[in-house]
Amino acid sequence: MEILKNIEAIRKEKGIKQSVIAELLGVKQPAYSHCINRSEDIWFGKLLQISNILEVSVIDIITYPQKYVPETDHCNSCKEKDKIIRNLNEYIETLKKKK
DSSP states (O other), X not given: OHHHHHHHXXXXXXXXXXXXXXXXXXXXXXXXXXXXXXXXXXXHHHHXXXXXXXXXXXXXXXXXXXXXXXXXXXXXXXXXXHHHHHHHHHHHHHHHHHO
């Protein structure tokens, strides 16, 4: 899943070790690594926790390496915003199916 790849790319970009994130999430490093490498869906609560640890927004994780386009950029942002909304809606539907 792209979100998991994006989390790892951001983590590496920031120079944060997996063990640090695992500790802050309250799990062991192998458990964190397994979660990231198994390429399955991640629960929104965990995604939110990881975004806080990495000090980035959830939307920036989802759209990485692009940053979320602020509303003030009207010329080029409409297509990007639509793509972001579609990605979020797909992710929400995936989470609903997991319940």
